[in-house]
Amino acid sequence: MSHSTHRKSSTWLGCLVLAAVSTATLQAASDSPQPTSQAVLVELFTSEGCSSCPPADRLLIELDRQQPVSGTTIVVLSEHVDYWDHEGWRDPFSSHLWTDRQNEYGRQFGLANVYTPQIVIDGQRQTSGGDGRAVLSAIEQSAKAPRIDIAISSLERAGDGVHVGLTAGAAKGATLYAVLADDADHSSVQRGENAGRTLDHVAVARSFIRVGKLDKSPLDQKLVIPIPPGTPDRRLRLIVFAQDGHSGHIVGVAAREL
Numbered sequence: 001m002s003h004s005t006h007r008k009s010s011t012w013l014g015c016l017v018l019a020a021v022s023t024a025t026l027q028a029a030s031d032s033p034q035p036t037s038q039a040v041l042v043e044l045f046t047s048e049g050c051s052s053c054p055p056a057d058r059l060l061i062e063l064d065r066q067q068p069v070s071g072t073t074i075v076v077l078s079e080h081v082d083y084w085d086h087e088g089w090r091d092p093f094s095s096h097l098w099t100d101r102q103n104e105y106g107r108q109f110g111l112a113n114v115y116t117p118q119i120v121i122d123g124q125r126q127t128s129g130g131d132g133r134a135v136l137s138a139i140e141q142s143a144k145a146p147r148i149d150i151a152i153s154s155l156e157r158a159g160d161g162v163h164v165g166l167t168a169g170a171a172k173g174a175t176l177y178a179v180l181a182d183d184a185d186h187s188s189v190q191r192g193e194n195a196g197r198t199l200d201h202v203a204v205a206r207s208f209i210r211v212g213k214l215d216k217s218p219l220d221q222k223l224v225i226p227i228p229p230g231t232p233d234r235r236l237r238l239i240v241f242a243q244d245g246h247s248g249h250i251v252g253v254a255a256r257e258l
Contacts, residue, residue: 037073038143041241041253044077044129045102045118046201048091049084051193056117056129061202069136072143075255077179077239078204081116089192093185093204101208108248122250123243148214148252150176150240154222157236157258161224166211166240168219171251174242176211180225183235183257203237214242 044060046053057078062068064076079098080091106114109126117129122142127134154165168176182204189197206228212219227236241253 037071038147039073039075039253039255040069040122040139040142041239041250042074042076042122042135042139043079043120045079045081045098045114045116045120046129047081047084047094047116048187048189048194048199049087049089049192050116052130053117054194054197054199056119057199057201059129059132059135060119061200063135064202069139069143072139074139075239075241075253076203077181078201080201080204084116084192087192089189089194092187093182093201093206095205097208098205105248122253123248124250145249146251148174148242150242150252150254152238152240152254152256155238155256155258157227161226162236162238162258163222163224164238165222166219167221168214168240168242168252170216170218171214171242171244173246174214174244174251176214176219176240176242178209178211178223178225179205179239179241180207180209180228181205181237181239183237185234203239205239211240 042063044056046057060076060078063074067074079101080093081099081102082094082096083099085091085094102114102118105120105126118126119129119135120126121138124142125138127138148169148171150168152164153167156163162180185201185204187199189195189199207225209225211221211223236258237255239255242251244251
């Protein structure tokens with residue numbers, strides 16, 4: 001896979017202004033009545049080596065906690081890229097897997113460069129993780145799209161693995177994926193652009209499993225997902241989503257905490 005040139009998305013000042021705007025916007029939205037929910041996947045591409053990323057990390061935490069969009073369950077996922085790791089601090093949660101996934105989105109959206117912090121909503125829309133209003137607007141728009149039913153029918157941690165039962169409706173061209181994520185993580189950064197800071201993260205992706213195609217018929221499957229090394233005692237989340245292989249759009253998503 002070819003590599004894109006990478007850039008930062010904003011200055012510290014822009015991010016600090018965003019943080020204030022985002023908190024007020026989220027609080028206003030969360031005051032609305034909450035009818036039956038439709039799930040939307042919000043992916044944040046981030047890095048502990050990027051000084052513009054902590055406000056976006058906090059925004060994702062607030063989206064997860066407050067669930068501010070009426071009628072919508074926001075399923076969040078932090079994907080830590082590895083192209084900042086040579087800038088003085090190796091992000092302990094980074095993986096080239098997430099860099100590759102972000103590059104795929106970059107091609108899908110016709111971007112000249114991928115960047116951090118970037119937020120992708122349901123694989124349909126992307127915006128800077130420094131633009132809270134744009135993120136909320138994209139979630140509201142994506143929630144209107146039709147979905148297939150996905151359910152995590154069983155979930156149990158046993159030994160070194162997570163035993164999972166999944167059901168999903170048929171969807172032409174779509175594949176079902178499962179991500180095991182840390183519920184929350186904290187880091188004391190010693191070097192690089194965030195040196196001296198303690199950073200908080202939510203739903204940090206640790207493993208990525210291709211479950212199966214949904215082209216021809218509904219899926220009903222049981223599988224065991226290995227628990228990533230270094231996470232034996234951490235609280236985990238399972239996030240399952242169906243993604244169209246051509247458009248990149250997410251056509252269904254479900255999540256449960258262990």
